[in-house]
Amino acid sequence: MLMSPAGKIRVLIVDDSSFMRMAIRSVLSKDANIDIVGTAADGIEGVEKAIALKPDLITMDIEMPRMDGIAALRQIMAKAPTRVIMVSTLTNEGAKSTFEALDAGAVDYIPKNVTDSSEAQNIFREELLRKVKEAVKSRFGRVASSSPIVTAMASSRPASASVTPARLSTKLSGKKINYVGIGASTGGPVALQEVLSRIPVNFPYGIIVGIHMPKAFTGPYADRLNAKCSMTIREAVDGDVLKPGLALIAPGGMHTTLVRQGGQVVVKTVPTSAHPQYVYIPSVDLLLSSMAEATHGSMLGVILTGMGNDGFKGMQLLKQKGGVTIVQDEATSTIYGMPKACVDGGVADEVLPLGQIGFEISKFMV
Numbered sequence: 001m002l003m004s005p006a007g008k009i010r011v012l013i014v015d016d017s018s019f020m021r022m023a024i025r026s027v028l029s030k031d032a033n034i035d036i037v038g039t040a041a042d043g044i045e046g047v048e049k050a051i052a053l054k055p056d057l058i059t060m061d062i063e064m065p066r067m068d069g070i071a072a073l074r075q076i077m078a079k080a081p082t083r084v085i086m087v088s089t090l091t092n093e094g095a096k097s098t099f100e101a102l103d104a105g106a107v108d109y110i111p112k113n114v115t116d117s118s119e120a121q122n123i124f125r126e127e128l129l130r131k132v133k134e135a136v137k138s139r140f141g142r143v144a145s146s147s148p149i150v151t152a153m154a155s156s157r158p159a160s161a162s163v164t165p166a167r168l169s170t171k172l173s174g175k176k177i178n179y180v181g182i183g184a185s186t187g188g189p190v191a192l193q194e195v196l197s198r199i200p201v202n203f204p205y206g207i208i209v210g211i212h213m214p215k216a217f218t219g220p221y222a223d224r225l226n227a228k229c230s231m232t233i234r235e236a237v238d239g240d241v242l243k244p245g246l247a248l249i250a251p252g253g254m255h256t257t258l259v260r261q262g263g264q265v266v267v268k269t270v271p272t273s274a275h276p277q278y279v280y281i282p283s284v285d286l287l288l289s290s291m292a293e294a295t296h297g298s299m300l301g302v303i304l305t306g307m308g309n310d311g312f313k314g315m316q317l318l319k320q321k322g323g324v325t326i327v328q329d330e331a332t333s334t335i336y337g338m339p340k341a342c343v344d345g346g347v348a349d350e351v352l353p354l355g356q357i358g359f360e361i362s363k364f365m366v
Helices: 018-028 041-053 069-079 092-103 120-134 148-156 187-197 215-228 285-293 312-320 339-343 354-365
Strands: 010-012 034-040 057-061 082-089 108-111 180-183 206-212 232-235 246-249 255-261 264-270 297-301 324-328 350-352
Touching: 010 018, 010 041, 010 120, 018 034, 018 120, 034 041, 034 324, 041 057, 041 069, 057 069, 057 108, 057 120, 069 082, 069 092, 069 180, 069 285, 082 092, 082 120, 092 187, 108 120, 180 187, 180 285, 180 312, 180 354, 187 354, 206 255, 206 285, 206 324, 215 232, 215 246, 255 285, 264 312, 297 312, 297 339, 297 354, 312 324, 312 339, 324 339, 350 354
Parallel strands: 010 034, 010 057, 057 082, 082 108, 180 206, 180 297, 206 246, 232 246, 297 324, 324 350
Antiparallel strands: 255 264
């Protein structure tokens, strides 16, 4: 972790709104471990100060005059690579820009809250502090997901082409599944795209994903994945059935559970007030636990990069019911918290680099 001599996290704030610059400074400066080293009112000034001040972390607005946040991010990554958290509006356009920024190298994002609600402001303060501290602990710089040859082969494959997977790893051989559940958090948007892009259109099992995102972001994120992957991918709605060739993204702002109805496994969305014990929304623990019950353990659970331990209890129940588990390894995780909890808890059948996980899931086709 890069720190100032005093041991503080040195932060540069880039935002064209004087109100937001002041609000972010007010939140972060109250923490004794954080030092605000500068502010900038647009992307050009942000790039200049990033080079001159060499902060440990930058909070970056997206929509700014002269140079927007994504253009500034790309210049910073080229000239003075730095951990960046994007400050995003809670709109569809804000979501699309955020995912573009994550692809360009941003570590994480935080939704901009401009309401007068004291509760919303408290959530923003807590999220901002938590994400800044997470970001400086994150693995910085992309780890190659797979070899250039494998990547080229995957990208050149027609979307409708089928895949004949190689044999399953020794640990997973002989295991049978009917469904796949995936959980992720920090670093998850990019990691999940890598995983799902490796799964062919004719994959015979239904997939559902729980990723910590606000309500306004999960729909645009599902649309983005659908445009980039072979499978059909969309945001889940209450009553959806898990079926072959379809990957569902659990909607933000609520929890998602799975129930068995006859011979089908069906999505049931529930308000967060129904399960106040779950801190993360949507809860990966709740999603995987209910899925393990609904599928009688006939499923594969996958945990990707993320802070905390959400997903561990779900994977634990899944294992008790005879399910199969894969987690992302430390070397390719942005934050190793969620996978590490599963490894330390003894519920990971296989620990794999990000670039291999999608291929390993595809091997269950045979």
